[in-house]
Amino acid sequence: MSSSAAGRPDDPVAALAELTEAQRQQAMRRWRLLRPHLEDGVAITRLAAATDASPRTLHRWLTAYRNDGLAGLARRPRADKGRRHFPADLRLLIEGLALREPRASIATVARQAAAVARDQGWPIPSYATVYDIVRRIDPAMATLALDGEKRYRDVFDLVHRRQAERPNQIWQADHTQLDLWVITPAGRPARPWLTVIQDDHSRAIAGYAVNLGAPTALTTALTLRQAIWRKSDPGWHVCGIPEIFHVDHGSDFTSLHLEQVMADLRIRPVFSLPGRPRGRGKVERIFGTVNQMCLSQLPGYAPRGTRDRAGRAQLTLAELDTAIGTFIRTIYNHSPHGETGVPPQQRWESASFIPRMPDSLEQLDLLLLTIAKPRKIHPDGIHFQGLRYLDPILAAYVGDSVVIRYDPRDMAEIRIFHTGHFLCRAICPDLANHTISLKDITAARNARRRDLRAQLRDRASVVDRLIEAHQVPDPMPLPPPAAPAEAPPVRRLKRYREE
Template sequence: MDPPQSSLAELSSAQRERALERYRILRPHLDDGVPLARVAAHAGRPYRTLQRWLADYRRDGLAGLARHPRRDAGTRRLPGELQLLIEGLALQRPAPSVATIHRQVATVAAEQNWPVPSYATVYAIVRGLDPALTVLAQQGTRRYQELYELVYRREAERPNQIWLADHTQLDLWVIAPSGKPARPWLTVIEDDHSRAIAGYAVNLTAPSALTTALAFRQAIWRKSEPDWHLCGIPDAFHVDHGSDFTSAHLEQVMADLRIRAYFSLPGQPRGRGKVERIFSTFNQMCLPALPGHAPRGTPDRAGQARLSLADLDRAISTFIREVYNLTPHSETGTPPQQRWEESAFIPRMPDSLDQLDLLLLTVAKPRKVHPDGIHFQALRYLDPVLAAYVGEDVVIRYDPRDMAEIRVFHHDHFLCRAICPELADRTISLKEITAARTARRRDLRSQITDRTSIVDRLIEAHQPAAAPGLPATAQASAPEAPARPRLKRYRED
């Protein structure tokens, strides 16, 4: 005889197990007619207990064999004000110990002629408080929002619909150009739909509009690596409320590229959890294999720095292309790059890289062209074109990751790409400088000749006419009067 299944569905798992255990004990009596006294002796249970179970089963079925909770379970025989006093003390900041609360409550209960609760009762009341209530009271609104507020997760329907961006300081030490160890910063731009990394930037300085622009430039333009296909202009850009993202420059860039900007609320970065998860992936899968790795909480490992910033840049690029973008994502189940390519769409691109650079690389530095080139950050930049602009004020734009070259603008017009011979893979020869100098001098002499000829022509046209009766040639050839000596010689007087 099987127990009624309808009764089983009405019970909790604990009650169901308890009821089935008692049913198995009674089953020999119910199915085979074994006397109840013999069943009780075999099971080691009191005969009166089995009589009560049998009566409950015949009255309520299997549900009657379950142990029902007490009707007063969860209630305490304490005055309501006393329980509120215990809870109020437990919600203070900083949180007092249960022993401190018990002593204070015992004092108040004695003064109010209330029953003094035991330590176990006070402990049970404190531990029974709603965790959300405790966090809000003791840790504040921000922590409560992080742990208990419902979050709306935005999900892009297609690639390049929404991009996310954020910065983090890596748990790694590298060797700066000065020779000292430093911890670099990583900027990452992620495609929301595919979870693929579209671009990144590694810098030794704190996040700024420039580092964001450099990462944005790499994300938008076609990559030089053939196995990294992500590119294009996104429809929307979701970033935090930092000054590097809210700068007037990036606002103008997004307007020019027709990108909608979405900003997280100040102090509430939860909407960007996807891109922040990438940083954990870097700290767990990429950085531990590199020298100079320094996880948080470990002793200072600055002395173990071995990589330069360029070495770290190559390591991160390799990890993105060969590991992260090709590994199935835990949420989508598809490798990020494959998910980005599945839509088979044509990304929206800028007209040229020069146009993109003019929009993004706007760190404009005014400089003057000196006879030996342009001086910038203790470096000297040359180009033969600058020979025609010595002494002129110009504006330079540069990529901090590649200081071998700068772009030079004069009155908003592009002049040249000047190079630093110490850093670039090519140099400006003396022959080129001499040729540029000669051409510049020749051009200036030509301008002088043109202007002199005009002066001579206009001055000759306004010379006074010749005297009447005397040909102009005769007037021109008339002998000059002898010059009067400056010293008086008495023998000639």
């Protein structure tokens, strides 16, 4: 009988594909034994005599081949494979012992399970049996029981991964403490922080900042300012105001100041749930790239898990900033991305769109500044943070209340706003290279006094002129008062004869 006459399953290719490699090799060996009978008609008895298989086994294989094709010749696993021939409660006991905290060793679980089984009259499980049961525990259940709900959510929860359809639709921001030591201005080693803002669509880095201190709202604002405004480097074109700013729920992202900034720029903030930083894996992978491709080539690099290398710190913060900036501009943004296959800068530019920009850099500079601080202008200037700030313009506003804004990176000057309008930049003589002389201050005060006197004269002349114009003259002059008449003598009572 030929193989074409034999029965076949509906989809033999699919049935064969379900077999393991070992099962397929076993099916081919059995088919080669049956091939003389299938193609040349050799009797089963002759085949059995020439092989180690019995005629009964060959007949069984032949029936399986005719019914199920080549896949029928593979040995099927036992229907009860993996099932234990002891009470289900014993299996649950072993799993429960393995899932208790603190995590117990397999030997401890085996001893405890054997003691319980002996008391219950159950079969005593061997170490191999206990090991196999523990190994087959659902990893999700083991993670939830032993590592906690947070770890379970991070590993096994179903996550919706958002994907921006165009550049500047979604930006992501995050911080990390770098695996590198630098030298602070005080001469001590320290591990700096890196803040990165990434465009979700192109994976391009729009802005970054390197700081010694822990992340703050100001750090984020300064990085966002750099990301939004046009770059001076001709090869770094990423800029504009994003539609959505996706950040975590840290205090540096949820500050009132940053919320006001995003409201002014019409940016919709999207916050991760507290303790659940979902959907920000793209920006977090950048930190690994920076560590591996940039920091590992710099002195002072100390990856986690290695011995403390603080003593090897050589770079200053400014030098590290330059190194990271060069890596972002020349390597990262212009290298094909592992997921998109396109360099981030090229993918951002390929959309051929005009990014939404602020009206001016002056408006965007508000991102540099802290929350507005009310102050009063004193005769000797504005007092702030134990410093004194002066400008000749302030002479005209002594006693007025103003709002000051300042850049903490440069305390040499502050910006002063009066009734909502920018007034001037006041200088701290102790910090700034430019100092204001006493002559300038005196001239400003004298000019202010002259201006006030002129205003007083103008008002006095107006008052005098208007009062004189509105005086009404009397119709008839009154006669002068008459001289008083001489009073008659007054008679007095005489009391003595001589009077």
